[in-house]
């Protein structure tokens with residue numbers, strides 16, 4: 392059983408030496424357990440935060456522990472009444488080839504309804520994040536102007552398309568001309584801003600002349616500051632993530648334009664998607680309907696390899712090398 396374990400805590404960017412590649416004997420399932428083979432590993436920016444020894448919404452991954460991840464696993468052996476051989480299951484099984492589980496926190500997916508990898512993206516955690524972040528935390532209303540950063544990523548592509556499906560005007564912010572063209576030409580965004588080559592603050596003023604009603608923030612840093620400078624009255628700033636800050640060895644850069652929240656009577660609110668677990672079914676149903684109706688396109692970036700490719704695949708997120716949901720398919 393090949394595994395990726397945390398060898399030491401990264402300082403700033405993750406280095407190859409921060410991981411340990413280990414092979415151990417594959418355990419057999421005990422009474423009430425099943426065993427499975429990992430098929431798809433999800434890559435998530437949050438993984439960077441889980442490596443730091445600091446208080447957060449989950450405890451950090453311990454040194455020497457298998458890296459935390461939520462893959463799709465195929466059941467190969469079962470002594471569990473709810474899981475049968477051939478079932479595809481999602482759960483927090485970690486970055487390893489072989490899994491043994493008692494089924495706690497694991498759920499069966501329906502591969503006839505959508506591709507297995509979609510349960511890690513559009514119908515999985517990123518889809519749920521976009522849905523509840525926008526509709527619940529952002530209290531989105533039809534006809535509003537929505538700006539999404541990290542717009543060409545897993546959460547961003549979903550957030551922008553959900554806002555369109557709900558009748559909003561949507562501006563995406565992403566890195567590079569290709570990603571911006573994809574947003575407007577393929578995904579129905581009304582406008583896109585390339586934060587690498589444009590003055591974001593100016594571009595936002597041009598594309599959202601009446602101000603931003605909902606800013607869905609995936610990146611933090613300077614882009615957040617530019618959005619704060621362009622808020623409409625009673626705007627909602629949804630703090631989903633701040634990937635521009637995750638590798639900072641010197642601490643997180645806070646926004647200097649936050650007093651515009653006061654001027655615009657706006658609010659800024661963070662959330663953790665796991666709190667919405669009791670309502671995932673509701674979101675998955677509505678997202679599924681939008682996909683079936685062709686109103687939402689599912690965008691995936693699949694890398695094929697082995698668990699040993701996990702470290703370099705994870706780096707792609709921090710270099711903007713993925714478009715849509717980044718997944719490692721094990722061969």
Ligand code: NDP
Pocket residue numbers: 434435436437516517520541542543544545546547564565566567570609610630631632633634635636662663664665707708709710711712713714715716717
């Ligand atoms: P993405 O698929 O969006 O991948 C990350 C993207 O971030 C890259 O493709 C890149 O796109 C962009 N990026 C990387 N570095 C920078 C930078 N320095 N400045 C600006 N953009 C950068 O990942 P996810 O969709 O999985 O996650 C998006 C965000 O949502 C993250 O912040 C994540 O932590 C957060 N999240 C929060 C959850 C919650 O419960 N609150 C749950 C799930 C995710 P580009 O080429 O455009 O730069």
